[in-house]
Amino acid sequence: MRQRIESFVDRSVSRSVLARLPGVCSRLVLLVALVFGFSLSIDAADLMSGATVYAKNCEYCHGSNGEGIAGIKRLNAWDELLKSDTELFEVIRDGRVSMPGYDGLLTSDEMLDVIAFMRTFQ
Numbered sequence: 001m002r003q004r005i006e007s008f009v010d011r012s013v014s015r016s017v018l019a020r021l022p023g024v025c026s027r028l029v030l031l032v033a034l035v036f037g038f039s040l041s042i043d044a045a046d047l048m049s050g051a052t053v054y055a056k057n058c059e060y061c062h063g064s065n066g067e068g069i070a071g072i073k074r075l076n077a078w079d080e081l082l083k084s085d086t087e088l089f090e091v092i093r094d095g096r097v098s099m100p101g102y103d104g105l106l107t108s109d110e111m112l113d114v115i116a117f118m119r120t121f122q
Contacts, residue, residue, distance in 0.1 A: 050117030053110045057102065066121040073099075076121035088115045 055064075058075075062068050066075030073096075074080065080088075092111045095101030102111065 046113045046116045047120065049110065050113035050115070053106065054114050054117050057106070058114065061099070066118060075118055081119070081121065085112070085115050088118065 054062075061072045062075050066080075068074040089108075089111055091099070092106070092114060093101055093103045106114075
């Protein structure tokens with residue numbers, strides 16, 4: 001798992017964030033980011049924390065790479081990965097169907113770290 005996280009962090013900006021944007025738009029965003037010095041990568045500490053929290057609380061049902069087990073939602077499916085951080089946060093906090101909510105069990109930062117880690121699923 002650590003190797004997968006390190007490879008995510010080592011990827012270029014164009015592969016991690018900008019690959020999701022259409023060609024011209026991605027170049028424009030990259031140019032603006034480079035000119036103004038914006039960081040478009042996720043903090044590695046957040047990914048490590050997210051991986052740890054995910055392994056402890058989510059992996060049993062959702063699998064190590066979000067592939068899910070029989071009858072459990074796949075987290076590595078495009079419909080899940082395209083959801084906003086707010087939508088994913090609400091599901092983690094409040095739960096859904098058979099999934100319990102983690103409000104009070106995980107901090108907001110831990111939930112956000114899990115979301116950052118989920119963004120590494122392919």
